Amino acid sequence: MDFRKKRLSTEEAKKIDLTAxxxxxxxxxxxxxxxxxxxxxxxRNEQKPxxxxxxxxxxxxxxxxxxxxxxxxxxxxYHHCSVRELLQKLDxxxxxxxxxxxxxxxxxxxxxxIKILGDFSLxxxxxxxxxxxxxxxxxxxxxxxxxxxxxxxxxxxxGIGFKNDSGGYEIRNPYFKTGSSPKDITIIDNxxxxxxxxxxxxxxxxxxxxxxxxPEKGQxxxxxxxxSFFERARPFMETHKQIRLYLDRDTxxxxxxxxxxxxxxxxxxxxxxxxxxxxxxxxxxxxxKVQKKHLGPKL
Numbered sequence: 001m002d003f004r005k006k007r008l009s010t011e012e013a014k015k016i017d018l019t020a021x022x023x024x025x026x027x028x029x030x031x032x033x034x035x036x037x038x039x040x041x042x043x044r045n046e047q048k049p050x051x052x053x054x055x056x057x058x059x060x061x062x063x064x065x066x067x068x069x070x071x072x073x074x075x076x077x078y079h080h081c082s083v084r085e086l087l088q089k090l091d092x093x094x095x096x097x098x099x100x101x102x103x104x105x106x107x108x109x110x111x112x113x114i115k116i117l118g119d120f121s122l123x124x125x126x127x128x129x130x131x132x133x134x135x136x137x138x139x140x141x142x143x144x145x146x147x148x149x150x151x152x153x154x155x156x157x158x159g160i161g162f163k164n165d166s167g168g169y170e171i172r173n174p175y176f177k178t179g180s181s182p183k184d185i186t187i188i189d190n191x192x193x194x195x196x197x198x199x200x201x202x203x204x205x206x207x208x209x210x211x212x213x214x215p216e217k218g219q220x221x222x223x224x225x226x227x228s229f230f231e232r233a234r235p236f237m238e239t240h241k242q243i244r245l246y247l248d249r250d251t252x253x254x255x256x257x258x259x260x261x262x263x264x265x266x267x268x269x270x271x272x273x274x275x276x277x278x279x280x281x282x283x284x285x286x287x288x289k290v291q292k293k294h295l296g297p298k299l
Contacts, residue, residue, distance in 0.1 A: 119146035162201035190217035203280035
């Protein structure tokens, strides 16, 4: 469904996660107690937080005003507008562009419950800030990612989507990582003799960001999207003369790398580049620990 041709309805607007919407407006929780998120009221000036959002119910209540309700109720107070004007504003400024970020610092496996509603260019301020924090230039992310709108648990969310070879998405935002079905690897086949392999797409983007001097199509790339898909990627990887592995420096990633090294001399472990970090992206976002090392193809 093309949401650019379909106006956001009142019921759809009510499904937008309130904590995410507040985040897009620049309001972050001061305190979190289970499903309750406490803010300094966006509707008035205050020092102590008395504005509460129940994330499970997706409802808010401002104790100082004695008022509460759903996102529509909040929006007309915040923007001083009518319901119709709010829906138009959401449709233009939020529903297709702004991210709705799940306020849960967890990785979940709910692919079967996620419904992709649409994908768009990366323009959401919160997602752009997230990319900046991860040291990923927008021009790099734009080439390989989309801003994905999806439904989960009867609420609508946004994230950075990286498509796999079966049409599913790996989805990331500052608070949440998940994916939609079907799960699969992502291959970028440039017809090169060398394959470079990553566990996740943030590491792949990090590599592209730090090796801009390399020929655009000088290497083929494999993003596993899960170490469990290593065997699925082997037929493509092993058609190459050289396979460079940039897997995570956790137990699973290290074990997978060691197993690959034992299978063929084509495999090379490049993760020592960031041996004191959990992965490639963690290495580039901590420049104070970075030591210069050649990243390009070995001659």
